[in-house]
Amino acid sequence: MLLAGSLLVGLVLAPHALNAAARYEPYAFTRFASTLGSPGSADGPGSAARFWGPVSVASDSAGNVYVADKYNDSIRKITPAGEVSTLAGRAGSYGNADGQGSDARFNGPTGVATDSVGNVYVADNWNHTIRKITPAGDVSTLAGKAGSFGSADGTGSAARFWFPWGVATDSAGNVYVSDFNNNTIRKVTPAGEVSTLAGLAGSGGSADGTGSEALFYGPLGIATDSAGNVYVADWHSIRKITPVGEVSTLAGVAWGPGTDDGTGSAAQFSFPVGVATDSAGNVYVADTYNNTIRKITPAGEVSTLAGLPGSIGSADGTGSAARFDQPWGVATDAAGNVYVADTYNNTIRKGIRLAQLSIVSDGSGGYFIRAQGSPNFTCQLQRAPGLSGPWSTNAPQTAAASGLIEFHDPTPPPGQGFYRTVQQY
Numbered sequence: 001m002l003l004a005g006s007l008l009v010g011l012v013l014a015p016h017a018l019n020a021a022a023r024y025e026p027y028a029f030t031r032f033a034s035t036l037g038s039p040g041s042a043d044g045p046g047s048a049a050r051f052w053g054p055v056s057v058a059s060d061s062a063g064n065v066y067v068a069d070k071y072n073d074s075i076r077k078i079t080p081a082g083e084v085s086t087l088a089g090r091a092g093s094y095g096n097a098d099g100q101g102s103d104a105r106f107n108g109p110t111g112v113a114t115d116s117v118g119n120v121y122v123a124d125n126w127n128h129t130i131r132k133i134t135p136a137g138d139v140s141t142l143a144g145k146a147g148s149f150g151s152a153d154g155t156g157s158a159a160r161f162w163f164p165w166g167v168a169t170d171s172a173g174n175v176y177v178s179d180f181n182n183n184t185i186r187k188v189t190p191a192g193e194v195s196t197l198a199g200l201a202g203s204g205g206s207a208d209g210t211g212s213e214a215l216f217y218g219p220l221g222i223a224t225d226s227a228g229n230v231y232v233a234d235w236h237s238i239r240k241i242t243p244v245g246e247v248s249t250l251a252g253v254a255w256g257p258g259t260d261d262g263t264g265s266a267a268q269f270s271f272p273v274g275v276a277t278d279s280a281g282n283v284y285v286a287d288t289y290n291n292t293i294r295k296i297t298p299a300g301e302v303s304t305l306a307g308l309p310g311s312i313g314s315a316d317g318t319g320s321a322a323r324f325d326q327p328w329g330v331a332t333d334a335a336g337n338v339y340v341a342d343t344y345n346n347t348i349r350k351g352i353r354l355a356q357l358s359i360v361s362d363g364s365g366g367y368f369i370r371a372q373g374s375p376n377f378t379c380q381l382q383r384a385p386g387l388s389g390p391w392s393t394n395a396p397q398t399a400a401a402s403g404l405i406e407f408h409d410p411t412p413p414p415g416q417g418f419y420r421t422v423q424q425y
Contacts, residue, residue: 027293027305027338028318032065032350033078036314039346041072041091049084051076052091054341054348056123056166056221056274056329060114065331065339067348068112068122073105075112075122075133078348087120088139096127096146104139106131107146111166111222113175121175123164130164130177130188142175143192151182151201159194161186166222168230176230178219185219185232185241197230198245206235206254214239214247217254221274221329223283231283233272238285238296250283251302259290259309267302269294270309274329274341284338286330291323293330293340293351305338306351314345318354336374336403355379355405355421366410369419375401379423385413396424 033049040050053071060066063080066087074089088104095105109131111123118135121142129144143159150160162181169175175188176197184199198214205215221233228243237252251267258268272294274286283296284305292307306322313323327349329341338351355371362368371379381394399405409419 026319026354026356027351028316028354029293029306029322029340029349029351030316032339032348033082033084034347036342036345036347039071041069041074041086043076043085045084046082049076049078051346051348053343054329054346055110055343056112057331057339057341057348058112058114058120059331059333059339060118061116061334063333063335065333065348066112066114066120067341068109068329070108070110070125073107073109075106075109075120088133088137094126096124096129096141098131098140100139101137104131104133104137111164111178113167113169115169115173116171121167121169123167123177125163125165125180128161128163130161130167130175143188143194149181151179151184151196153186153195155194156192159188159192165220166233168222168224170224170228171226176222176224178222178232180218180220183216183218185216185222185230198241198247206237206249208239208248210247211245214241214245221272221286223275223277225277225281226279227281231275231277233275233285236269236271238269238272238275238283251296251300257289259292261294261302261304263302264300267296267300274327274331276330276332276338278332278336279334284330284332286327286340288326288328288343291326293324293327293338314342314347316349322349324349335376352423353377355423357419357421359419362408362410364410365412366408367412369407369409371399371405371407371421373399373403373405373423375399375403377403377405377423379405379421381407381409382420382422383409383413384418385415387418391420393422 039052042050056068065078067076072091073094077087097105108126110125120133122131127146128149149162152160165180166178173190177186182201204217207215230241232239240250257270260268270289273288281298285294290309315323325344328343340349353374355373382391
C-alpha cells in the first residue's frame, strides 16, 4: 500500500536486457489548492480554499506560490504545504487604491511575478497599471495611471499601458510587461522608468526583428531566463527576445493553431496564454485552448507534458491521463515542480517531476538502479519477482542537487524481476 503523499513510478527490468527502459512520462499532476470547479474566495488549507478565475501563478525562492485571482480582484499566496491566504486586495471590492493588504484594491489582475527579495509585481489589467507588493503586503503603483490607458513611455504615473496582461522580472529587478492592447513588450526599471523593448504600439503582426521592427499580436504571458532573455506567449506561437531587443519565434506558427509536437515551426499551439522557464533554460507553456501543458527545450523542441488536446476535464494524473479546463498560467520552482492556474476549474494544480529509472550491472550479478529526478526529491525502491508481488521495499533516499539517487541490489529477484519506485511529493 502506498503512503499518502506519494506517487508510484514503475519500470519493468529484465536482468539480461540491461538499459532497457519502460515508457516514461515525467510529470504527475495533482490538486495543490482549491476544489476543482468550485469558485469562491475562501482562504484555508488545500481543498478548503477557493479561487475565482485564477489566471497567473509565480513562485519565490522559499517555494511559496502567488496567484493573480482575477475575478476576486486579489493576490493570493500558497505556502509549500498548500495553505492559502490573501496577500493583498479584497474579494468583491475592486478599485485602484494603494495600501496595506486588504486595504489595497485591484481591478482584474492578470499577471503576477516575484523578485529575489520577495516583492510581488502585478499586471493590474483593468486599471492599466503595474503594481508592487512588498513581503509585508504594502501595495504601491510602480507605473501607469489607473483609468488612463495609452502607450506612452515615461516614469511612474507618466507612463501609459493598455490592458497589460503579464509581468516577469530579471536579476536586476527590472519588470517586463506584455502590453496586450498595445501589441508591445515594455520594460520597467526598479525606479519606475518605462520603455518599450520590442513591438510597435498600434501595429499587430508576427514579424521577427529588433525593437520596433518586430510585431506582436495580443501578447499575453511573459517570462525571463537567467541570461536575460524574455519569452512571450504571442497568439499561436512562443517568441523570444534577447536583452538587446532582438525578437525571434522560438516555436509555433502565428497563424497556424494546432496540437503537433515538434521543433520550431513544426510545432503548433492553440492560443497559449502562460509561459515560465526553469534553471536549465526550458520554457513551459499553458497551451490554453488545447487544455495541455507543453515544454520547449532551448533548441525549440516542443513536447506535451500533460493533458490531452481536445479533452476538457479536471482529472489528476500522469501525462495524457491528466485533464485541465483552459489553463491560463504556469510557473516553476527551484525543485523542478510545475504549477498551473487551471482557470476554468478554479484551482491550482501541481506537477511533480517523476524519476526516470535506469539499470546497470554491478559486475557481480547484482544491479545499480538509478532514479533521475528533480533536485532533492525523495523516493523508495521496491522489487518483486513478478508484477503481482510480493514487493519488498528499501529505505527511502533523498537526492542531492543533481537529482540522482542510486540504489544497489546485490541479489536481484530470480527470473525476469521487477523494480518500481514510490516517490514522495
